Amino acid sequence: MTERALRLGTRRSKLAMAQSGQVADAVRQLTGRPVELVEITTYGDTSREHLAQIGGTGVFVAALRDALLAGEVDFAVHSLKDLPTTQHPELALAAIPKREDPRDVLIAREGLTLDRLPKGARIGTGSPRRMAQLHAYARSHGLTIETVPIRGNIDTRVGYVHKGELDAVVLAAAGLNRIGGTAELTGSLSLDHLSVDTxxxxxxxGALAIECVASDAALVAALAxxxxPHTxxxxxxxxSLLAALEAGCSAPVxxxxxxxxxxQVVTEMRLRGVVGTTDGSTLVQLSTTGPVPTSHGDAIALGRExxxxxxxxxxxxxxGERAL
Structure with missing residues (x-):
């Protein structure tokens, strides 16, 4: 008798469908069971407000988690950066697959790069984190830029540059890599992968989170x-750093x-962090280095430190708020 298909809950966006499809393929190979995608619309997908206004944390995952708890899907795939830092008591973070490129990428017109942007260049991003660091870079390099809050899927954001409404937009490199077809999407536009030092x-x-109900021990073990482990x-x-700062995913962190x-021997883990005002006038940027964590607690301790x-x-x- 053929086992029923595992139901994978996913957001409807092109990127979410692409990354969920990749996970579905891996689960099929791993378990030998069919996997079907179940499309779910989240509040973050339907709201036109900016993430900072609607709370940011959890707006893209709540509906997926509700579907898990209701038994409508067996497991769900999230972009890890969208996941609240406090784990849901009834759900298991069963797997975090190997991370994609964690960097941001500047997609700009006419072959421009970050250090060659014209005076007053308009850069689209809805992320206070990106705004803070882009403005700080501009200040330190004698550039003048304007950051313009935008939302929408990858095609929509890149479209602002194609239409000449913006000089550039900043996106996550991982998303571009996962949807493929970057050349067709960007055309003559230039891609400048931003150094993590900038x-x-x-x-x-760049990381994905695969969740299922904690009570399904067999599925937790299979997805694991x-x-x-390094990711x-x-x-x-x-x-852990984000949680200790009491900041959400829409904070400038x-x-x-x-x-x-x-x-060839991995000896240490380095953790870098930054918090800044969105105008880039002030940044707190520090790093710490410690032994490679051998337990969940070790990794948490590094972030808290x-x-x-x-x-x-x-x-x-x-x-903009008190963090204890």
């Missing part, structure tokens, strides 16, 4: 085969953990 990504950017350790440290190697140092340097005041 713009730190959002905590968890897709987990990448999980890195994003756990980044999200960037973080990236990476592994440092001595030859850096958050404590950043708060001592005044990070709370830069987020």
């Amino acid at each position: 713009v730190l990504p959002a905590p968890g950017q 085969e897709l987990d990448d 999980r350790a890195a994003v756990t440290a980044e999200r 960037g973080a990236l953990a990476d592994l440092l190697a001595d030859g 850096l958050a404590s140092e950043m708060l001592a340097k005044g990070a709370a005041g830069l987020m």
Whole structure:
């Protein structure tokens, strides 16, 4: 008797469907079971307000989680950076697959790059994190830029540049990579992958989260085969920093953990964090290095350690609210 298809809950966007399709393929190969995509519309998809206005945290995942808890889907795929830092008590974060490129990319007209933008260049982004770091870069390099809040899917955002309404937009490199067809999407526009020394990504950017109900032990165990331990350790440290700052995914916070190697041997993990005012006038940017985490608790401790140092340097005041 053929086992019933596993139902994978996903948002309807082109990017969500692409990354969920990739996970579905992996689960089919892993389990030998058919997997069908179940499209779910989230509040973040239907609201036209900017993320900071609607709360940011969880607006793209709540409907998917409701479907999981109601038994309408068996597991769900999220962009990890959209996931609240507090784990739902009835759900398991069964797998965090190997991370895609965590960097941001500037898509600009006429072959422009970040350091060659014209005076008064208009850059589209709805992210306070990106705004803060782009303005800080411009200030330090004698550039004048204007950041323009935008929303919409990848095609819509790139379209603003094609139509000449904006000089550039900033997107996550991982999203472009996952949908493929970048050349067809961008055409004659230029792609400038921004160094993480210039713009730190959002905590968890480039990583996916695969959730299912915690009570389904067999499914949790099966999905866990897709987990990448290095990615999980890195994003756990980044999200621990975010949680300790008491900031949500729409706050002007960037973080990236990476592994440092001595030859072929991985020896340490470095965690970098940044908090800034959206006009870029003030940034708190620090890093810490420690042993490669061997447990969930070790990764959390690394994030909390850096958050404590950043708060001592005044990070709370830069987020517009008190963080303890």
